Amino acid sequence: MMTLKSLERKLQKADAKQAKLYLFCNFVSLLLITAYSAMMFSPTVLLVLPEGGDSRKQMIAIFVLALFGCVVFTIYASGLFFRKKAKQLGTLMALGASGRKLLPGLLGEVFALSAISSLLGIVAGFPFVWILWNSFKLITDSNQMALTLDFKCLYLSAVFFVIVVGFSCLNAYRYLKRTNIMEVMHEEHRNEPVREMGRWCGPVGIGLVLGGAVLGYMGPVVCHRVLNYYAPAWLNILYAPVFVGLYMIMLHTVVNGWRSRKKHPYKNLIARSMMKFQGKQTVNNLLVSTVLIAGSAFGIFYLPMMSVDRIMEIKSRPYDYYYHYRADQEIPGEEEISALAAQYGLAIADFRQVPYLSLGMDGISEVEDGNSFHYERMPLKSEGRFLSQDSYERITGEKISVQKGDYMAISNTDETGLYYLEDTATVLTNMVTFQSLPTNFGGYAHYDFLMDSLGYYVLNNEDYETIAAGLSKEWMGQTAVFNIDGQDSYEFSQDFFYTLVSSFGPECEQPSYYDRVKKYYDNQMGEVYWGDTTRMTKISYSEPNTSDFRMYWKYMPKSRILDKTEFNRTFAVFLMMFLFIAIICSLAAVIIEYTRCMTIVLNNRYVFEDLKRLGASPGFIRKEIKGQAGPVFKIPALVGMTAMYLLYALLMFGNDGKITTNEIGGLAVCLLVLLGIGGVYYLVYRYAVKNMCRQIFE
């Protein structure tokens, strides 16, 4: 005896294939979301990506992208599932089953499918992160990389879980509420044509993407520079044309195609019309994949852009070692270092040491008033380290002439870090005697090695003597450089670093942006210096191996071999984070594209069957299939990657108004990486085509 229940069970069994796709999509979405939020909430990662920093913001931005992708992905999967289910529902309804009768069974099925797949996805998310993370660890062994997880990330997964399950159940309900049974029955073959637009829409789309990128990028800059207003977050809306433009490009691709068809009006006619008739889905799919691929390119670019810059900088250093210290500290000099080096069988060469003065500088500063700001001259704005003309020449071996009454700032050759340097000072102040010396900005001297976030300046010898009078040791310092005669050793460099750290007193346990002059001024004005509040990142001698310490300690030495060897480690977490992001986004994009191809086969089976009946050769059908699968893979990859590449170039240009040699190198590496990824996409494309053909010919 058969009842409705046993009937439904039978039908569910028959639909297993369709259900599998649905299960898989939900599973992958939840897995990706969980894996990503696990990363985002992981204390290990949060420790490395400073709060409020750009990397943290980028991580969140890409998470939003991935979230968006996954939401669309699951909605899409459930839509697909119901489209298939619709024939069944429609038939049962046509034969007199009321929605009320079908609801419990359908709801039960949908709930079970979505809940189980989502839960499995969430559970699988953790091993997935763990495996990914640890395979990176193999490559870039670093001691701060043991992954710890904070299970707060489950909140995000839970929200997503509710969305997925809720949406599926809602969809089920919506289908049964429909009264036009014919529509439900033929839902599977329903076409969703897109609105046609002229051939202008593609080029206009490209224009909008480029325009939007420039507008979105320049908007805040203009706001800041011209209107003296802090760009509010909503100004990002200026990027909106990018998305409109993307949509138009996709639309153009689907509806018109890029090649002129004047010569071959019937070329790919079938493939194109199939695309067109399922246009809405196609365009949505292309758009989501494009955004995800752009996200992954963004993540991947971070690696070469960051490492090329750093590697080139390390390579171009004129000295193996550099350190500086306050004159009131007991720091190893040439003799001690020679002795230390001797323990490692090394000899030092070219040791040079010169004194510097720490002086107060005035300057023009942005003063906040709420959301906007104005410029104001501060009498004691910042601390700067001043070398005499002679000292500069001794260290650099280069001639320099500074006019009396002038000061010069030491910048790198590309002048990319000018924001660390003060070019508006008119008075230098001796912070002990409070004698002052009128001065003028005399331009930049170029010496990459002495460029850092504290800033070095050069004074005329005479001025140097004048302002130095009466200065205490606390406000004086020494800068030293040396080479290793022959091959350097990593053990020595480590020993040197730890010895140096342990020689400094607690008064030097400060990050580089802790400014003693600014502090003096603020206290003078009766205010608390922000560096003395909890807002300032704390660094500690007890953690000399954290990336915070190495990046931000005020007296961090430079060592070619140390920096090179530890480069991987210190930045591993950064790099891994972005690589991880890239992998997740690419994976999501590829899965969406692959699923799309499978859907095309499912939906257009009858078209292919008809073609076969009309005598189409397997070769012809394969070509049609390629015509379908090609754009699904090619367009998002092309558009997403190009857009991100241009955006990165724009960013590289924007950060300092020029594209430096290092940046060109970085961009070149990015291009190679893109080609590599393109190759991977191509393989997936081939695989998809193979599978599609198998489905049609079997």
Next chain:
Amino acid sequence: MLYVKNLHKSYQSGNKSYNVLKGINLSVADQEFVAVMGPSGSGKSTLLNCISCYIPFEQGTITLGEQELRGLDENSLAKIRNEKLGFVFQDFMLLDGLTMRENILVPRIIWGEADKQAEKLADQLLALFDIEHIASKYPADVSGGERQRTAVARSLINQPLLILADEPTGNLDSKSSRAVIESFENARNKLGASIFMVTHDSFAASFCDRVILLKDGTVYDTLEAEPGHKEERRGAFQDRLLGAIREMSNMEDSL
């Protein structure tokens, strides 16, 4: 049995509305086999879908048995579709995951459950339509004609007042078509079923007692078959049908 009075139906497309049915009047008597013919696009399917209440209509009344269909809620409509109507579709609409026998039982399962008695009836129908040998096969594994005969059997399982069929032979070759039409005849002659069939195939229509010609959303003509020897009568009726259709399309040309 079935009375359709002054039925109007239009489709909305964009912001235009197309009148498809413009006041249809017709009836089907008990145990009558009636066909509706007409050129493609004349509104045959639309008429059938309105009678099945698959799609809403604007104006007119449809009465089935004693029951007026308009204004019924979805649940009562479902009950009527299940108990009082049987359906045969052009594309069969069998459920892929079920065997032929199970497919036949579906309306009964929807009604309540398929008990021994229902299974017995299903087996009788399988025998009547000569498809016993495929009873435990799946739709994908049998021919179109066999599928459609299964669908006819399905439409009879709840012993409905009326069977509605939309182009039941539309997807079939002539041999299968004949088998399907004969199964309709059998259903009428042996089970006393009433059948209302839409077709554009004059051969299929020539088996009917009466044929209604539809044109531009109105009833153009009604032809009745004379009583007589079955095969002779059918041939003559088909000739008359073809003549009437020719006349109908000539009218169009001369306009």
